[in-house]
Amino acid sequence: MQPGLSLPQHTLTLSAPAGGKQGAGPAITHSRLENGLQIVVIPDHRTPVVTHMIWYQNGSADDPPGKSGIAHFLEHLMFKGTKAHPKGFSDLVAELGGQENAFTAYDYTAYFQRVAKEHLATMMGFEADRMTGLILTDDVVAPERDVVLEERRMRTDTDPAQQLNEAVQASLFPHHPYGTPVIGWGHEIETLDRGDALSYYERFYTPANAILIVAGDVEAAEVERLARETYGRIPARDKPPRRFRPQEPEPRAHRLVTLTDAKVEQPAHERVFLVPSYTTAAPGEAEALEVLTHLLGGGHTSLLYRELVVEQKLAVAVGAYYMGTSLDATRLWIYAMPTPTTTLEQLDDALDEVIARLVDDPIDEADLQRARTRLVADAIYAQDNQASLARWYGASLATGLTIEDIADWPDRIDAVTADAVQMAARKWLDKRRAVTGFLLPEAVAA
């Protein structure tokens, strides 16, 4: 078999913030090997360094029922050996002066190295080798499962805020697997064995399920040639793996989750709304939610900060976050920490009022312009960091977006109107769509 390279499908330039004109952003290419592996090249010639990432389009939300944590567990196991590299290749990356890491998210799992550009082919060889050659024996699997269980214990058993967040997410997503933490539930991690790891690996670690992202001091043609010589040797599989997730029914009732724990020193409030993502939203709606979130909770000029921290002095901190890059319906998240004399109920009522005013009162045009400008500027600044730019592309493509979607995102943000923001607030910041979380010290609850 002689795998080849199909022609590059796209060459795009990220537009500059103002007016949607083609700007000085990098010329990004997107192509595909015959075995299905996608290749995205993001040239960046400022330093002789490359960021090499391989993204698998499976995350914790693709864990089979009852096997929660398997995506993250397999990410750990990927650092074990192959025939070619019986102890893995981490030491080899370090010897070459490189950095490496990996992460598992709800919708994807990614591995990356940052190395001097002359080592790119070596990194590709390493990753291609462990895409098919991983050796999974009980000797390897069982001790690593204990490592993951300890990681979970460290993260949740000692941290009530993390426990509350798990319970809030579970209440927001009783049906969809986003309700299960990425690391998995402890009682299910305990049951994961070699057979689970192997069948998961064989199902998802395939070239057609992978996206190679190379950012740095390289040209597309060279990256594609190297990819063909390494990843291209991996035979194609019959079909790419299917992602199947049950979707949430329309929520009808607000849910309040209260966690009280003696270890809590600072009470906290969170409110999470079930909202569409960039992948699931009607045109313009995700962008309106993005601007809305920034207006509400982005920095010290935001509505929540001005109202709850500065004016009413109910909170010491507030913020908002829209998890827009998500394969399925997602979360818009507002958090606040009360002052010592404020109850969470008071904070909750004040938050409801800010949201109600956002829905009913005219939006200040200066606020809106500042939000749009800031969002686009942040995206432009992100291009300055090779790794964050590569992550942006990887996360977008792995959740079903295209590089065109990334390229024209600034224009779409610039086009968000006050009406669109208000319609999004009215439709999606409906309390019936939300879960509120209260984190309280034990004494207050008693």
Place this chain on the structure above:
Amino acid sequence: MQPGLSLPQHTLTLSAPAGGKQGAGPAITHSRLENGLQIVVIPDHRTPVVTHMIWYQNGSADDPPGKSGIAHFLEHLMFKGTKAHPKGFSDLVAELGGQENAFTAYDYTAYFQRVAKEHLATMMGFEADRMTGLILTDDVVAPERDVVLEERRMRTDTDPAQQLNEAVQASLFPHHPYGTPVIGWGHEIETLDRGDALSYYERFYTPANAILIVAGDVEAAEVERLARETYGRIPARDKPPRRFRPQEPEPRAHRLVTLTDAKVEQPAHERVFLVPSYTTAAPGEAEALEVLTHLLGGGHTSLLYRELVVEQKLAVAVGAYYMGTSLDATRLWIYAMPTPTTTLEQLDDALDEVIARLVDDPIDEADLQRARTRLVADAIYAQDNQASLARWYGASLATGLTIEDIADWPDRIDAVTADAVQMAARKWLDKRRAVTGFLLPEAVAA
């Protein structure tokens, strides 16, 4: 192939309430055909009538992910035709003067007819025929799906109490499928097609997955002979179907679900705790929960009634229910309706106090004795109704219990001590294990 009948495995007598002595209850037999079909015969010679039930050990909690409602949908489709009975057999049952029905629950699906005893063999022939001969064409499947969708709309869209209950169950079981309503979520029912129905039917409608229960004016030997001649002709399958349900992680945070709707005329309060079932509990624990539930909410002498209705006049109705017959961890459910001048928060606080006192204060021996006596007496009375007795056996066996478990249940209830009740209350009526539901008219929420 000549399927045969294995020897009866058990002949048991339900004990009378007092002192665990063998009483006048019926001699129940439990046997199994070679193709795996279980047979339970409950003789009852008072009238020349039989209740014929066939129980399949699959319910809505066995619906494949994303296919919620398929168990219930198939129950509907089972009333469509076979080659032998192209229009089903409902008219034939009616012509013989019989009654029939079916029901789908979380853990099982059951079909039954009540007929004069001479028609038992005919009923067995009918049920055996549709265990393997169901004809599922698109002509049959598509219109029936619309019927089910309409059933769901009628039941939930017009009933806020039902909507709240769905949201409460979803919050109690974010991981386990008991969080999904038996009828399914509307957006998933819409997608169920002939292929789904057929593969579900082939997977679960097998002799090894079925339990035949015959109660009435019959003897075991005769029932077994008739079963061999009807059900016995169905070939065995390779393996009985596997039931797989992800289990809940240990809950750590109380959840309050609030549904406000203009259609609500009477506000209502519910509190549901995640507790073990008869199938999952440690020895004696389910019985303690049963007695505890009766003490709390069983009738006008219960703690909740005396405190919330009679003494404090906060509620017009209260009650409690333990869903003990359940394959997996289950629900202990307390409900209350406030008086017009009482808020749900006041009712909630008063309920917390009653539970706290049950945990901390000595239990009145007379109350305890009354609860135990009443529970056992109710079970004895249930024997007087052929259909309810048959249902008790079917539900118990389909959730993994044995006929011995049923037979010695009165003795186990009689053995529940005040200490056991208090330990169960302390361990299981922990608010972190609970979801509270508030049903409110729109105006109150605004």
